[in-house]
Every structure is written in structure tokens, then in C-alpha cells.
Amino acid sequence: MTHLDRTALDAAVSALTDPALAGFVAVVAWPDPDAGRDPAGRPWAVLVADAHGSARLDDEHPEGVVVAGRHPLPSTDPMAFLPYELEVADPSPDHDRNAYPLPWLRLASFFTEQRSPDLAVVHAAGHWFPEQGGHRGEHGSLDVIQSRAPFVLSGAGVVRHGLIEEHARLVDVMPTLAHAAGVPASALAGLDGVPRTDLVEPGAAHVIGLLWDGGHVGSLIDLALRGELPNVARLLRRGCALTGGAVAEFPSLTLVNHTSMLTGVGPGRHGVVGNVYWDRHHGRRVVPNDAATWHKTSELYREGVTTLFEAVLAHRPDVRTASVNEMTERGAWASTFGLVRAALSAGESADPGEAGSAESRDFLTTVRALLPDPYASDLVTHVRCEEDDDYAFYSAIDLLGLSTMVGLFSASDPAELPAVAWWSQYTTDAAHHAGGPRSGIATEGLKDCDQRLGVFLDHLEQRGLLDDCLFLLTADHGFETARDDVRGEWGSALHAALDPLGVPFRDEGPGFVYLGVHPD
Template sequence: MQSAMTAAAVGPERPGGQGLDPHQEESGNLAIHKLLTTDDGRAWTDFVATVRQGRDGSWSYEAWALRGMVRWIRRYAPEGGYVHEVVEVIGENPLERQDYRALATYDEEMAAAGNPADVQQAYIEPERLTYPYAYERISQLFDSPNAPDLIVNPKSYAYGRQPGQHGALDVVQSRSPLVFSGPGAKRGAVVDAPAKQVDIAPTIARLMGFPLIDGRDITGRTSSERGCPPDVYLKRQDGRVLEEMLDDSTGRPERVYILLLDGQSHTELLYRLEREPDAIPNLRRLIARGCLLRYGSITNFPSITWPSHNAIGTGAWSGHHDIVNPTYFLRATRELVSPQGQQFDTARFLNPEVETLFEAFKRVLGDGVFTASINEPCTRGADHASLERRLVGDRGRLIALTKETEHEINPRWYEELEEEGHRLQGQIDNRGLAQARLLFLDESHPAPVFVYHEFAQPDSSAHDYGPHHEGARAALDETDRRIGHILRTLEERGLFETTLFVITTDHGMATQNIELRANPARIPQRDGMAAVTAEPCIYLRDLRVEVEVTHDGRSARFFVADNDPDERGEHPPVPGATIVVTDRKDGLVARVATDTNGLAACAVPAELEPGELLAAVHAEGFNPRHLRLDGTNVCIDLREVLYGQG
């Protein structure tokens, strides 16, 4: 078997136009330059990441920042998975600091922000942050053909007009609390182990006694393809079992209930547990009977709701389950899709090659087991799935249960929260609570063996108030009361002691400087570049230009096409593209336009070499191309313009 250091570098698992190929060198470099050096770019952008294909077909991953750049490759590791090897650094490696333990408490977070008198100004600069598992989390994203050409990581405090925000790679926005409570978990323990969001699903599978199968690991290769016996629990498993949290002597669970506190800050949760002994009694009770990770788990990148929920529910990163962002561009169909906006249709966007926990429970325990997805963006395979309009149980009783707890909704949400959807989250979570109670009270079906339940109020409030605001704490208090109702329902049914509870979130939350009204991903498009922007993702609209000088040197042929492949994997020709050819003195040599097949040709002066002639190619809706007739691109040299290195 090859050693990790001699194995070939591995690029995107499913190439489909993502990242930068040689036809995008000009526009990609220009976009990166704008993102870093314009006035707004300097104020807003932390770094820009991409995967780049060289002319020889090789791939490498890059992160560019004003303070420096890093380029790395990945290889198959002999024991499975990948190893990541840094091959170039200029200036400061912007991803050098990757400690998952950094800024794990409220005090550490405030100290990194300079201990502001007002928590609403707890802004943390890049030099005080870390980027856990940065190479893996960036690389995985570009495995999907849905991935962008560039992804922008804003400074932790520089996105939008809401006091709280998330999505970035930094540890504050990427840390989620994680607790396993009940049979199979250590009791009353705080564990210092490293963890990732994709570790949750395989850990649940291990606790439920699922068998190991010949499934795919993070490299996309099955156990047998990797030359080892079955070693994963799910058909696609990017994570590992968190053995550090488990204790088989505490029994095996009969069911699992994931309590997902959307957007809940890890440091805030610890703050409440440590300093407010009478607060959040129901969460406190579950944590006391279980195992809490001191440093939480690290989320998907981007650390955003729809990708992260499905990473938890499948054990696969978003670059493998394919919901790479709440909104993203499908190159093959030239279609901008929004699983979050089309939330009742999310399941169709999920890669069929991954397996949800709902599907895994049925595969192992049989189709007769009952599973539920409550207000949860991961839905495929669930019997009850409110975001797929599959509601199980008597509607009249559901309405009655909803009204029973309506008085517990804090009226401040209607008066104070900014967005219409946020004002209604109390109602939505209350309806989710009613669904949960009914599913365990209704005798028409067995008690659910797996429930994945999202509570959205913590996220809405942290966005509109800020993660450390009293309003965000009130949202956690309200959520805790709802969890109390669920615990009591399970106790009444005699199911509490045999249920494993998993408490986590989909992402962290960072304080924003709303005065900036920052939106760095929009900079290239705003500055006139042809792109589809779905923050933080940028999809460049580029021309594929192929030029050939005939063997006698008398003429040149051009083929101009859309650089994004269509559904057949072909590049559609671009008719009507103008091509202006000039000599080394900018004298006009030819001006031609492509025909319906994207073809054009011109004469070449006999005294000039192809490398001495420049072609400028323009077409409506695309970024221009500038290249010499020998095929070399004419573009910004980022190493020179950013760092003074040629």
C-alpha cells in the first residue's frame, strides 16, 4: 500500500464545474483581488477559499487573505480518510490556527473581543480566532458539483444587518454544544474530546447496535474498495464514533431523541449552566444525567442551517450530501435553487448516495419502526415530517395540544423581533411541541424510535438581539420549558429512562457590527463581474475559450463556449461572442464574432509568434477573457499584487 506522502493528490470527488479551472484563472484572480483589496473587501473579508485545477489537471486547495495565503493538497490516508498537506504558504497562513478548544467559554470569547462594556460590541478580529479542521471542512465542500467557484469567509463580525450571525469557518460561528444523555452515555461527565458534527450520526448508530457495513467513508470509497472489512455504520459516513462520550455499562437505548437548539451559542449555554443555577432546569437535568463535550462539536462549513442540519442527520458533510448552502446554483440547469426557501421540498435536494438516520433506522430495525422529523430540515425517510407536510395523528387533538401551551409564548417576540418569520417562531416551536407530544400520546402507531426535533426560537432571537443579549437568553428559557413538556410526556409513557437524548445545535453565533451592513460575497457582482451570488458562495459566469493556430501559422481558430457544463456534461457554444486580436503594440489584427456553433477564425501575421498576439473575448452575460494565441491567460498575478512575489 502506498504511504500517505507518496499517494497521488486527490481533487474534488465529483467534478462538475466547481472551483477554478484554467479558463477561470482571469476572473477568479480578479474576484479574489476585489474581495480582498477594495475598501469594503478590506473591511469585511477574512479570506477567500477555492479549489484550483492546474493546466496539468492536478488540483490544489487555496485560501487567500491580505495577511497571507495557504495552498494544500489532500491524499488518501493508509488507514482511511484523508491527510492534508500544505504545499505553499506566503506571508501568514490564514488557516494556521485550528485549535478546536479556543474561545470555548463566555469569558474567553469576551476577552478575545477586548472585554467590551457592551456585549453587543463583542467583535473578534481574525488574529484572535481559530479555524478548526479548516483543511477538511473547506476541501469537503468542493467535493459537490453544487459547490461554488469561490467561497468568502467574512470577518466574524462583518455580515449583514442583524446583531447575530453565522456561516463562517471561525470557531465562534462553528462550535455547537453537544450532549449525549441516557442509556449508553457516560453520566455526569464533561469530556475534552474533539468532535465534529458528522460524528453524531455514527455515534447514534453505534449506541443503537447497528451493524458495521461496507459503506463509504469521507473519501467516497467503500470499505472493500479501501481494502478493509466493513467499518462504517451508514452508507456514507464522514465522521467517527465518539467513544469518549460512551459507557456501555449504562445500557443500550431503545430510542433516540435529538433536541436541536437552532443557533444556540455554546458559550452562552455554559454561562447559564455555570452562573444561573436556577435557569434552564430541564436542559440542566438532561446534562446532569449525561455527557457534555467541554469544547462542543465543530459544524459543517458553511456553518449554516440547511447544510448543517443534514450533516447531523446523515453523518456526511454538505459537499457529500449536496445541500451546500441554503441557496445555491445548479450549473447543469443554470438554476438558482433554495432548499431553505423551498423548505417543504428539501428532501429532493439531498444526494441519494447518502443515508439519513431515518433511513438507517428502517434499514436495520425494519420498515415497521416509526420515526419523526419535527420542524426539521432533514426529512427524507421519516414517517412524520412536518417540513414535507406528512403529519401523523389526529388533527383535532393536535390543535388542542397546541392551544394548551400557547400562553407560554413570550409576547415580546411579536413586538420586538425584526423579521416576520422570527416573530412567529414562538408559535412555530409551540406547534412543534404539540406534534412531539401527540406522537408519543397517540395510540394509533408505535412510539417513535427516532425523533429529530428542531427548536428555532434560539436562532431567531440570537439573530435579532445578538447571541449574548438578554432576549436570546429568554429564548433559551422558553425552549427549556418546551423540552420540559416533552420529558414529562415521555415519563408518563414510561419511556424516559430508555431514551437517549442528544442535545446540539446546527451552528454557533457571533456578534455583528451592524453599522458595517457588510456583505462581502456580493462585491464582485456589485463591481460589474458576471456571477451568481448566494452568500457566502460565488459562482462565476465564465467563457471557455479554446484557440488553435494552424500548423502553417497562417490562421487561428477559436471555439467559445459556456464554461459551466450542461446536464450532458457538455459546454454549450456561445454565438455572437466578439474576439478582438491585437499585436504586441496593441495594433488591431482582427475583429471577428463566433457563429451559432461558437466558432470563429482569423488570419495571423506571418512575422509574429502566437504568444505575441492577444485575444480579448467578450460575450453578454459572461466575464471577459484575455489570452494569448498560444493559450496562456493574461490575468492578475495574485502572488505579486497581494504579496509582492512574482
């Protein structure tokens, strides 16, 4: 790092940790420039700071050692704000009352990847930033609630039952499902995640992953216990749920964690560091989380990445696997996005172009015309579709997903049924973005997904397959509600600090700050 680079970094950190920004900037994190990196590019240490102090995180001190002032992470407890009543009593808490679980593991992985920024700004839990693309419900932070996803296991092979006061990591999802599907432990040893052999044993004829994108774990379990999500309750009666859920990788964003949970490794190894980031090598902005680019997600993977479907195929080459409406699907025998790629290569579909382009808008118009009509289904809350276009769009996608899953599990020949299947639903994410957790629209998003789950479970039961299935229900992140009293932006402070030095910067997200890179 040159003297100018170090001067710019110090100036940026100083600007972002100014007490004037403390209401909406929780912490700032960056690789320790004095520590260097290991041969794989992983930083030997990461620094974190807030308006009142800084700390150094490393392998020997994963919770951090104070460098100056007070520790910037008030708590690192993955089980904070439990039982659920504590979360409800203190929604979107201020930084000083918040918790930031597994900070070293998550930040070290994030900063390993060369696509990661020079420093990351962690939004305060209640940060409301609609001018920069923020929503009423938000995620992406290092904090515990935005990082907490459900981890529910049900059915054949589950060895523990009820509500368990523990937590997992989202990188545990892939090795746990692979283990349940009969992949040997030796093939899973090099992952960041671990198979939860204490919760499930192999032997199920059908291993099924269920992702409810942005499904808020506290609400999901609470509503199930109160009978308002009867089909999640149905799963719980035949299995278990970790009350601490599964901790997402940082940032707690969609593409990062879809990739993490289905590869078993964090962003520092799979390479997908955000929903939007700057690629220094190619000098371009990359937007993986766009309906026009989802089918190309695997092109972003780094060498050595293995998906769940590839792991199963390597050890059980004669079985079928399926990925329904899931971006991390490389190696699946049946894949929604494989069909998209095939249609594009055959010239049967509009060119999706780049994310946000005129071509991508044309592509989405074509896609919408092919989807089921959400207003024609009693598995969709119609009034919410009228209120929110994303709710309508993703409800249609989820209806298509349901019909695809039913079709996959309708084959008369048992050998043609998927041994491993994954089904992602997205209405929950649209609903939580629109209203935040515990809002009316968020609750109805969960209920709609529960209804569709019920149709699928009924189909399996009618076919005599249900008792032979293992289910893992999870999500890619949690959610918190943005607060009207937590407003602000840090771009002006960065300009005031860096412009006199002649140092340009890009702020993607916002929150990914790339120094020395000219904005468009």
C-alpha cells in the first residue's frame, strides 16, 4: 500500500467514524494494512471501528482486541435478542444495543476476495435511505437480526426434535444436505461449513431444500407456533428448529448467501461478494442480483467451487437432482435457469442484456408474459399484488415453482424422482422489503408461501412419498425495519475527506467503498 493509499484510507475511516454519522453508520471494517495476507489472499487481521473506538480481529482474537477507545462491537452473541419477545420489544436497535455475531469469520472471508472493497460501511439496523435505493424493510448488515435466517429440519433422518436453543451458519446448509443425501464426510471436509450430523443422519430417499428468501426467522417460528403457518408447523412436528437460526455470511445480501449456502463456502472463496460490486480486474460494475443476470451467476464463481448438486453427482451419478428458481444451480439435472440458458442459446427468448438495460427490461416483459397470473390463484393475497408490483411478480414466480416441484415429484418411476431437490420462493423477500418484519404485508407473504408449501406437502403425502423426505427450510438473511428517525448519507463526508487528496472513490450498495476508482 502506497503512502497516498494509506493516507486516503485513514481519511476515509476518520470521516466515516465521525460522531455526526454515528446514528446511521454502525461500524466500518477494513483489512489491516500492516498485517498482510496469507497465500490464499485472506487477511491476517481485520480492523473495525465506530465513533468511539477500534478493534483488531484475527484468528487468535475472533471477537477482537481493542486498539483505541472502547470496543466498537458491543456484543458478538449469535443468540442475542432471544427469546423472540426481546427482539419484538427492541426492533431495529441502536448500535450500542446491537450484536454482531462471528465478526472475524465473516469479515475475513469477505475481504479475501479481490472484488471486495477497500472498506465496508455497516449500516445501522434502522438506517432509512430511500434516496440510495433503500427499502422500508432492510438487510445487508453485519448485525444479528439482519443476519439470522431460519434453520428448520424435518422428516426422515432428523435425530433431534423441538425448538433447540442453538445456532448454525448458512454455510452449513450445503454440507448438511449433502451428508443427508449420502455424500461422504471426506468430500465435505474442506468447506467453510460443516454437516450438522448432530441433527440429521443420512438415509432419506428424497432430500429437499426449501428457501424462503428473506424469511424472517422470529416471525416464521412464532407464526407457526400460533397456528398461522400451519405447514411450517407441520414440518416442526416432524423435526426441529434452531431458535438462533443460521448466521448469514457478510454482507447479509441475497446473492452472497444463496451462493454460500449452496456451496458451503463464504464469499472469499466463491467470489460473489454482493448484489452489486466493482470488478477491479475488468474495470466494470457487476450486478449479479438482477432477474436478467441470475442465469449467469455461475460465471462469477472462483475456481474450486462445488455446488450441492455437483457434490451429489460426484458420489451418486445415477440419481436425479433438481433446482427450482434457484440461482446457485450448477450441476443440477433439472434447473429452471438451465432452461433459460437453453432458450437463449436457441434464440427462443429475448436477449436479457446487462442488468438495468433496455434489453433486460424487454427480457423481463417476456418473462412476465410466461408466468402464471397471480390474481387467478387462491394461493396469493391479491390485494398485496395490487399494492406492490414486486409482490405480484414474485408470487407468479413462486406459483411456477410450485407447479414445477409438483411435476418433478409426479413421475411414476421412482428412479425418475429427484433424490435431491431445491425450491426457492421469493414473495417473502418482496413482502419484507415493502413493510419490514411483522408488518401486515410481511405476514401475508409468509402465509402465501406456507399455503404453497402445503400444496406440495399434500402432493407428496398423496403419492406416498412424504415419510421418505427430509426437508431443510431456510432463508438467505433476516430483516429489520428502517426507522424514519435514522436518516443520513456518508457520501458528502467522504467527498470532504478525499477530494482535497485528489482521491476518487466509488460507493456501491451503498456501503462498499472502493478508493482510487472513478465514479461513472
